[in-house]
Amino acid sequence: DGGITQSPxxxxxxxxxxxxxxxxxxxxxxxxxxxxxxxxxxxxLIYYSQIVNDFQKGDIAEGYSVSREKKESFPLTVTSAQxxxxxxxxxxxxxxxxxxQYFGPGTRLLVL
Amino acid sequence: xENVEQHPSTLSVQExxxxxxxxxYSDSASNYFPWYKQELGKRPQLIIDIRSNVGEKxxxxxxxxxNKTAKHFSLHITETQPEDSAVYFCAARRGDSSYxLIFGSGTRLLVRx
Numbered sequence: 607d608g609g610i611t612q613s614p615x616x617x618x619x620x621x622x623x624x625x626x627x628x629x630x631x632x633x634x635x636x637x638x639x640x641x642x643x644x645x646x647x648x649x650x651l652i653y654y655s656q657i658v659n660d661f662q663k664g665d666i667a668e669g670y671s672v673s674r675e676k677k678e679s680f681p682l683t684v685t686s687a688q689x690x691x692x693x694x695x696x697x698x699x700x701x702x703x704x705x706x707q708y709f710g711p712g713t714r715l716l717v718l
Numbered sequence: 719x720e721n722v723e724q725h726p727s728t729l730s731v732q733e734x735x736x737x738x739x740x741x742x743y744s745d746s747a748s749n750y751f752p753w754y755k756q757e758l759g760k761r762p763q764l765i766i767d768i769r770s771n772v773g774e775k776x777x778x779x780x781x782x783x784x785n786k787t788a789k790h791f792s793l794h795i796t797e798t799q800p801e802d803s804a805v806y807f808c809a810a811r812r813g814d815s816s817y818x819l820i821f822g823s824g825t826r827l828l829v830r831x
Contacts, residue, residue: 637817648807648823649762656817664818696761700817706752707819709761 609633610710612697617715619684619691627682627713629697637700638680639707642666642693649696655680684715692717720745721781722810726820732830737798739825741808748810750767751791752783752819756805766793798829 610631619625629638629709651664655674669688674680680699685689694714698707721744730738741751749770754762768775768782768791772788775782779798795802808822 647792649821651818654817704750706750706767708764709754711761 610697610699610708612695612710612713614713617713618718619715620718622686624683624685625715627684627695627697627715629680629682629710631678631699631710633676633699633708635699635701635708636677636696637707638674639698639700640664640670640672640680640682641696643696643712644693652682652695679717687695691715720748720812720818720820722808722820722822724808724825726825727823728768728826728828730828730830731798733798733800735798736796737827737829738806739793739801739806739827740790741792741810742788743810743820744789745810745812745820746789747812748789748820749813750811751779751784752780752809752811753780753793754807754809756824762807795827798827800829800831801827803827803829806818 613628626707628644637656639654641642641649650666652670654673655661659670661674694712696712700707721808723742725740752767753765755765756762766782768784779796781794805824805826809819811819
């Protein structure tokens with residue numbers, strides 16, 4: 607877990623603004639993931655990436671975008687099309703096919 | 719589609735008692751089942767996992783059992799302590815080639831001192 611970092615810890619978004627959440631890992635993990643967690647709720651998959659320059663939509667991809675230009679980085683952009691972005695965003699990574707996912711510390715996004 | 723149901727949604731036990739959380743999965747091809755513990759405001763952390771080739775796994779006070787025929791698996795915590803209070807999530811994965819974990823909705827466990 608210590609090798610997965612997310613920044614910032616808290617992020618405030620104004621109406622109509624795009625914001626980007628950072629996720630970095632120095633564990634040499636191939637797969638990376640983004641989840642959204644609403645208060646008192648479970649984890650919903652936004653996007654995931656199996657390898658560099660490749661990513662797939664999860665269950666709630668609308669209003670979000672990602673890139674995977676480097677193995678260690680998987681930034682998530684919350685666009686103005688996401689009308690209710692207030693949530694706790696968790697990034698995760700996985701070492702290999704038989705392994706589990708390990709989570710970063712999360713970013714809490716709030717709308718002003 | 720793939721689905722994991724988790725029960726109960728909340729569970730309150732007296733310190734020292736046992737706690738059991740149950741999950742049922744829909745995809746019979748699922749073969750990997752991790753459990754995560756999430757403390758308030760923190761990241762989910764893996765506490766135990768089991769693969770479909772075993773029926774039970776223990777790690778000190780926690781254990782997981784798997785019934786492939788019934789497609790359900792359970793987390794057992796014995797001798798509960800206040801620090802066990804957290805939200806617990808089960809998950810299932812369809813084979814080693816799948817990159818997706820399907821999560822349950824979570825169980826909020828409260829251990830009363």
